[in-house]
Amino acid sequence: MKESLEERFASIEPLVNANRRLVHRGRYLTASIKVCVGDSPFMLEIRGGEIHGIHRQSPLFASADLVIQATEEAWAALWEPCPRPGWHDLFALTKRGAMRIEGNSHVLFAHLQYLKDVLCAPRRRPAP
Amino acid sequence: MTATIEPIVGRYVHVNIMGDACRVYFEECGQGIPLLCLHTAGSDGRQFRHLLCDEDVTSKFRVIAFDMPWHGKSYPPLGYQDKDYELTTERYVATIRAFAAALELDRPVVMGCSIGGRIVLQLAHAHGEEFRALIGLEGADHQPPWYDTSWLNRPDVHGGEVCAALVSGLIAPQSPDEYRHETLWQYKQSGPGIFRGDLYFYRVDSDLRGKLDGIDTRRTPLFLLTGEYDFSCSPEDTLRTARSIPGAQAVVMKELGHFPMSENPRQFKKYITPVLQAIAQA
Numbered sequence: 001m002k003e004s005l006e007e008r009f010a011s012i013e014p015l016v017n018a019n020r021r022l023v024h025r026g027r028y029l030t031a032s033i034k035v036c037v038g039d040s041p042f043m044l045e046i047r048g049g050e051i052h053g054i055h056r057q058s059p060l061f062a063s064a065d066l067v068i069q070a071t072e073e074a075w076a077a078l079w080e081p082c083p084r085p086g087w088h089d090l091f092a093l094t095k096r097g098a099m100r101i102e103g104n105s106h107v108l109f110a111h112l113q114y115l116k117d118v119l120c121a122p123r124r125r126p127a128p
Numbered sequence: 129m130t131a132t133i134e135p136i137v138g139r140y141v142h143v144n145i146m147g148d149a150c151r152v153y154f155e156e157c158g159q160g161i162p163l164l165c166l167h168t169a170g171s172d173g174r175q176f177r178h179l180l181c182d183e184d185v186t187s188k189f190r191v192i193a194f195d196m197p198w199h200g201k202s203y204p205p206l207g208y209q210d211k212d213y214e215l216t217t218e219r220y221v222a223t224i225r226a227f228a229a230a231l232e233l234d235r236p237v238v239m240g241c242s243i244g245g246r247i248v249l250q251l252a253h254a255h256g257e258e259f260r261a262l263i264g265l266e267g268a269d270h271q272p273p274w275y276d277t278s279w280l281n282r283p284d285v286h287g288g289e290v291c292a293a294l295v296s297g298l299i300a301p302q303s304p305d306e307y308r309h310e311t312l313w314q315y316k317q318s319g320p321g322i323f324r325g326d327l328y329f330y331r332v333d334s335d336l337r338g339k340l341d342g343i344d345t346r347r348t349p350l351f352l353l354t355g356e357y358d359f360s361c362s363p364e365d366t367l368r369t370a371r372s373i374p375g376a377q378a379v380v381m382k383e384l385g386h387f388p389m390s391e392n393p394r395q396f397k398k399y400i401t402p403v404l405q406a407i408a409q410a
Binding site for chain 1: 290296
C-alpha cells in the first residue's frame with residue numbers, strides 16, 4: 001500500500017535522528033515548527049538538532065517559531081526521488097506560491113541548510 | 129607515483145578600475161580566441177576550473193577567468209573597510225573592460241554566469257563592437273526580487289553558511305555531489321557582505337527591461353543558456369529576454385541549475401560545445 005503524505009512526513013523523525021551528521025549540524029537549534037501538509041497541521045519539535053516528536057494534536061494557539069504551509073501537491077513533488085524543476089527546493093516552492101514560510105525568519109536563515117535537509121528527508125526514503 | 133599538475137596558470141595583474149588600484153587574480157589556459165569568463169555573485173573564478181582544463185576548449189580558446197575585486201584571491205581596493213561593498217552596473221562594466229584592456233585581449237568572447245549573464249546584455253548594448261561574441265549563462269534582463277537579502281550579511285547569522293544554503297536550491301538534483309559541494313564551498317568562503325553587495329547590482333541597479341536597444345547580433349552573436357532548475361533566473365526570464373533581442377539565441381539546459389559550469393561540467397559541455405564551435409567557425 002502506498003504511504004500517505006502524513007506518513008511520509010512522520011518518517012522525518014526516525015530519518016533525521018538516525019543521521020548523526022545532520023543532528024550535529026542542527027545542534028544549536030531548539031525550536032517548535034508548525035508544518036501544514038495540505039490541511040493537516042503538525043508540530044515538529046526540534047531539540048538540539050534531534051527531532052523530539054511530531055505531534056498531530058496541539059492545543060489551539062500553541063506557539064511556533066516558524067509556520068511552514070504547503071499544498072499536498074507541493075510536498076509530494078518536493079519528496080519525489082528526483083523532483084521536477086521549480087518543485088525541488090523550499091524556496092523554489094515559496095517563489096512559485098506553493099509554500100508559505102512565516103514566523104521568526106532568524107530561525108530559518110540561521111539554520112537554513114539544516115531545515116532544508118530535515119524537511120527534504122522523506123525524499124531519501126523510497127516509497128513502498 | 130607522478131603527481132597530476134593541471135595546465136591552469138594563475139597570475140595577478142594590477143588594474144585601475146574607476147580610480148581604484150586593484151590587484152586582480154586571474155587564471156588562464158589555452159591558446160586562440162580569448163574567452164573571458166565571469167563568475168556568479170559571491171563566488172570566484174574557480175567556477176570555471178573544468179572549462180580551463182578541457183582540451184577540447186583550450187585547443188581553440190585562451191580561457192581566462194578572473195576573480196573580481198573583493199572576490200577569491202583579488203583583494204578589495206584600499207579603504208574597503210570604510211564602506212559597504214555595492215556592485216553597480218557602471219563598476220561591473222568598467223571592471224570587465226579594464227581587465228580586458230590590461231591583458232590586451234583582442235575582441236574577446238565574454239561568457240558570464242548569473243550577474244555575469246546579466247552584464248553581458250549591457251556589454252552587448254553599450255560596447256558590443258568590443259566583443260567577438262557574448263554568452264550569458266543564467267542571464268536575463270530582470271528578475272523580480274524574491275527574498276530579503278539583509279539575511280546574507282548580519283552578525284547573528286553565519287554569512288558563509290547562509291549564502292551557501294540559499295543557493296543550494298539552485299543546483300539541479302542530478303548534479304554530482306562532488307561538484308554540488310564544491311560549488312557551495314565557494315559561497316562559504318566568500319567575504320562578508322560580498323554576495324549581498326553583488327546582488328545590489330542584480331536587484332537594484334540593473335533592470336535592463338526596455339533598455340537593450342541597438343544590440344547587433346550579426347556583428348556580435350549573443351547566446352543565452354539557462355538551466356531548467358534555476359528558479360532565480362528562470363528559463364522563462366531568459367526566453368523573454370531573448371525574444372526582445374533580434375537574433376539572440378536561447379537554450380534551456382536540461383538537468384542543470386544556476387551554476388552549470390561548476391555544478392555539472394559534463395552536462396554543461398553538451399550545451400556549451402555547439403556554442404563555442406559556432407563562435408570558432410564564424
